[in-house]
Amino acid sequence: MAEMRYREALNQALREELEADENVFIMGEDIGVFQGAFKVTDGLLEDFGEKRVRDTPISENTIVGAGVGAAMAGLRPIVEIMTINFSLLALDQIINAAASVRYMFGGQVGVPMVIRMPQGGGHQLGPTHSHCFEAIYLHIPGLLVAVPTTAADAKGLLKAAVRDENPVIFIEHEGLYGKKGDVPENGDASPMRFGEAAIRREGDDVTIVGISRQALTAAEAAETLADEHEIEAEVIDPRTLRPLDLDTIVESVKKTNRAVIVEEGWPHGGVGANLAALIQEQAFDHLDAPVGRVTGADTPMPYSKPLEQAAMPHPEHVVKTVLSTFRDL
Amino acid sequence: MAEAKAEEQQQQGEADGSDGASAPAEEDRSPEERLPVDPGEHHELPDREHCEEILRKMLLIRRFEERAGEMYTKAQIGGFLHLAIGEEAAIVGATLAMRESDYLISTYREHGQALARGTDPKRVMAELFGRQDGVSKGHGGSMHLFDIEKRFMGGYGIVGGNLPLAVGLGLAADYQETDDAVVCMLGDGAINQGNFGESLNLAALWRLPVVFLVINNQFGMGTAIERASAITDLSKRGDGFGVPGARCNGMDVLDVKDELENALRKAREDRQPQIVEAVTYRFRGHSMADPEEYRSKEEVEEWQRRDPITTFGDRVKHEEVVSQDDIDGFDEDAKSTVEEAVEFATNSPFPELDALYDDLYSYSGEEPGWYVVDERAPETHKGEELKTSSSDAMRELAEAGAAYAKVGDAEERRKRPDPEEGEEQSSGPRDEEGGAH
Ligand SMILES: Cc1ncc(C[n+]2csc(CCOP(=O)(O)OP(=O)(O)O)c2C)c(N)n1
Ligand SMILES: [Mg+2]
Numbered sequence: 001m002a003e004m005r006y007r008e009a010l011n012q013a014l015r016e017e018l019e020a021d022e023n024v025f026i027m028g029e030d031i032g033v034f035q036g037a038f039k040v041t042d043g044l045l046e047d048f049g050e051k052r053v054r055d056t057p058i059s060e061n062t063i064v065g066a067g068v069g070a071a072m073a074g075l076r077p078i079v080e081i082m083t084i085n086f087s088l089l090a091l092d093q094i095i096n097a098a099a100s101v102r103y104m105f106g107g108q109v110g111v112p113m114v115i116r117m118p119q120g121g122g123h124q125l126g127p128t129h130s131h132c133f134e135a136i137y138l139h140i141p142g143l144l145v146a147v148p149t150t151a152a153d154a155k156g157l158l159k160a161a162v163r164d165e166n167p168v169i170f171i172e173h174e175g176l177y178g179k180k181g182d183v184p185e186n187g188d189a190s191p192m193r194f195g196e197a198a199i200r201r202e203g204d205d206v207t208i209v210g211i212s213r214q215a216l217t218a219a220e221a222a223e224t225l226a227d228e229h230e231i232e233a234e235v236i237d238p239r240t241l242r243p244l245d246l247d248t249i250v251e252s253v254k255k256t257n258r259a260v261i262v263e264e265g266w267p268h269g270g271v272g273a274n275l276a277a278l279i280q281e282q283a284f285d286h287l288d289a290p291v292g293r294v295t296g297a298d299t300p301m302p303y304s305k306p307l308e309q310a311a312m313p314h315p316e317h318v319v320k321t322v323l324s325t326f327r328d329l
Numbered sequence: 330m331a332e333a334k335a336e337e338q339q340q341q342g343e344a345d346g347s348d349g350a351s352a353p354a355e356e357d358r359s360p361e362e363r364l365p366v367d368p369g370e371h372h373e374l375p376d377r378e379h380c381e382e383i384l385r386k387m388l389l390i391r392r393f394e395e396r397a398g399e400m401y402t403k404a405q406i407g408g409f410l411h412l413a414i415g416e417e418a419a420i421v422g423a424t425l426a427m428r429e430s431d432y433l434i435s436t437y438r439e440h441g442q443a444l445a446r447g448t449d450p451k452r453v454m455a456e457l458f459g460r461q462d463g464v465s466k467g468h469g470g471s472m473h474l475f476d477i478e479k480r481f482m483g484g485y486g487i488v489g490g491n492l493p494l495a496v497g498l499g500l501a502a503d504y505q506e507t508d509d510a511v512v513c514m515l516g517d518g519a520i521n522q523g524n525f526g527e528s529l530n531l532a533a534l535w536r537l538p539v540v541f542l543v544i545n546n547q548f549g550m551g552t553a554i555e556r557a558s559a560i561t562d563l564s565k566r567g568d569g570f571g572v573p574g575a576r577c578n579g580m581d582v583l584d585v586k587d588e589l590e591n592a593l594r595k596a597r598e599d600r601q602p603q604i605v606e607a608v609t610y611r612f613r614g615h616s617m618a619d620p621e622e623y624r625s626k627e628e629v630e631e632w633q634r635r636d637p638i639t640t641f642g643d644r645v646k647h648e649e650v651v652s653q654d655d656i657d658g659f660d661e662d663a664k665s666t667v668e669e670a671v672e673f674a675t676n677s678p679f680p681e682l683d684a685l686y687d688d689l690y691s692y693s694g695e696e697p698g699w700y701v702v703d704e705r706a707p708e709t710h711k712g713e714e715l716k717t718s719s720s721d722a723m724r725e726l727a728e729a730g731a732a733y734a735k736v737g738d739a740e741e742r743r744k745r746p747d748p749e750e751g752e753e754q755s756s757g758p759r760d761e762e763g764g765a766h
Binding site for chain 2: 025051054056057059061062063064065066067068069070071072073074075077092093096097101102103104105106107108109110141142144164165166193194195196240242243244245246277278281282
């Protein structure tokens with residue numbers, strides 16, 4: 001084990017996968033000479049050269065599409081999109097090509113490709129640079145979606161993503177890049193498996209599912225709930241949304257009889273909306289209260305600091321929503 | 330022949346002089362003045378064997394398309410059906426210039442491309458019929474044919490959507506240090522997509538072996554090229570991106586082949602992507618649902634006089650390389666190949682309902698999670714479980730849904746109506762529901 005930042009863990013994963021397989025290459029805007037807008041690709045150009053680490057023009061749709069084409073012809077591209085908002089320019093290639101190619105051509109080719117992108121608010125970047133769109137990608141059959149929260153998961157899941165035969169939307173969080181955590185070192189770091197949730201904290205009273213960085217908000221709220229309200233929360237980080245480890249979540253809800261989902265994205269059609277539907281379908285008889293949701297505000301992300309913070313979920317929101325599930329009905 | 334050539338050349342001269350902004354208004358131009366076909370260069374006929382191959386391929390495409398159109402009106406084919414009748418020279422000329430290991434990627438008007446690359450006509454027709462033996466197992470349909478063995482990398486229903494993929498194929502060819510090249514076909518309409526500039530720039534920047542072949546049939550649906558493009562000489566549209574271009578006569582199979590050979594050589598050897606514009610014309614509507622109110626009958630007839638199959642046939646006969654009897658024989662062969670394809674498609678079963686979730690994901694090892702969650706049934710289930718452990722309720726619902734296909738229950742679906750006896754269905758209501766694109 002070594003302690004490192006989330007961004008360093010990602011960098012290690014990229015490095016190890018570039019070393020392991022000649023067919024793996026990285027491309028994206030400013031990932032080479034500039035070493036990445038968030039420095040995730042630090043040093044890779046120098047170590048692997050221009051063939052493997054490719055700066056691209058600012059052409060999101062074509063970068064992603066070129067990745068799909070290259071993957072169809074046997075390569076294993078990793079495409080970095082600078083910020084999740086910019087991935088909207090590539091939605092055509094992500095949905096109409098990456099996600100559909102295997103299916104629409106009857107399985108004759110696959111698209112083993114990773115599309116990495118950071119999301120999230122908190123840096124006052126306003127409405128075009130701060131959103132959380134995991135719900136958009138979760139929506140699309142044919143894609144896998146990873147939302148790692150810890151440095152170890154960032155590394156293990158990225159390695160698994162590169163080795164997977166399916167197109168993977170790999171969603172990082174801008175607010176996590178600097179966070180430190182223990183990460184298995186090169187050699188003993190086997191790739192993780194998609195579809196395995198992590199139980200971050202055990203508890204019998206309520207299940208809190210936190211998505212992406214909100215898994216940390218959920219964990220913080222759980223401490224407050226224990227300290228101040230004698231409520232022991234079980235905190236689950238699904239880590240991947242497709243495939244989804246629904247079994248672990250449902251098992252937990254059957255034990256705690258209460259569920260609250262925390263995400264940073266918008267409420268309508270969100271991850272929580274979807275998960276709440278699944279939970280009530282799978283564990284209705286076990287629920288003692290309606291499934292609660294904590295989400296980002298239903299607005300574009302404002303710039304002004306107090307407004308931006310008001311628009312984002314915080315532990316207080318989670319605590320309040322959990323307490324509401326204990327109201328006498 | 331020679332006279333016709335001279336006349337065309339003269340028209341071309343006029344067109345050159347009146348290009349771009351100074352072009353006369355559309356209504357001032359006679360049908361033959363509307364983008365007159367570039368006569369291209371004069372090419373010697375190849376030997377008999379090659380002439381035969383060319384004729385056979387063009388005839389196969391023509392007969393396949395005609396029969397597909399009929400099958401559509403008999404409701405054996407659904408959705409949209411885009412025929413390439415009139416464009417055979419562009420398709421066959423281009424594919425003859427390619428090596429077997431080169432990649433071809435196309436648009437939704439691509440039955441002919443698959444056939445020209447050597448895909449089994451039976452499996453192409455079966456795909457149009459939505460049957461299990463279709464090239465894409467009924468998941469793709471007319472717009473999404475694919476044949477990995479022939480390196481036919483697909484038809485795509487999104488206009489311009491194949492361009493970035495072509496760049497990726499070129500990147501792979503380059504990365505793997507092969508000398509494979511890519512031919513990417515697009516329409517005159519697709520050229521105005523943002524993808525076009527992005528893809529040409531990236532291909533030129535990375536020196537990728539890609540030839541962008543614009544099949545300029547002069548319309549994007551009902552929009553004539555001069556109503557969509559400020560610069561109508563599409564071979565020039567790569568200039569600002571570092572992609573040199575050339576124009577060829579898309580009605581002359583030898584001219585297309587020659588131009589593509591040049592372009593492929595430059596792309597392959599000089600690592601310099603190219604654009605080639607083949608000026609052609611589609612004789613049928615954009616799709617089967619097109620009443621063709623945007624062009625005159627005279628214009629269509631004018632272009633039909635340049636029919637790529639007849640003109641090439643006339644020439645081989647005139648130069649006594651192939652006789653009319655030979656051509657009749659090739660035509661008969663093409664027709665019977667297409668007949669066999671129709672029969673095969675008719676007898677191929679519809680996909681099993683379990684195939685609904687097939688080929689969506691590649692599952693490695695034991696499946697840990699819920700890749701696909703189907704929430705439509707009382708019991709939410711993993712989509713991939715329909716095959717292995719679906720409940721009776723799920724199966725019943727799947728059957729109930731499939732019944733709306735109006736091809737009976739599972740038993741009846743296996744024995745379908747004989748298309749020859751099938752009623753002529755007016756394509757009207759179907760098209761209104763589905764729109765026309
Ligand atoms: C992105 C997108 N926009 C619109 C359409 C609808 N559409 C289908 S074909 C077509 C015209 C394309 O014309 P062109 O590129 O010249 O090809 P052609 O049909 O003439 O072969 C249009 C507008 C589509 N399929 N995809
Ligand atoms: Mg067109």
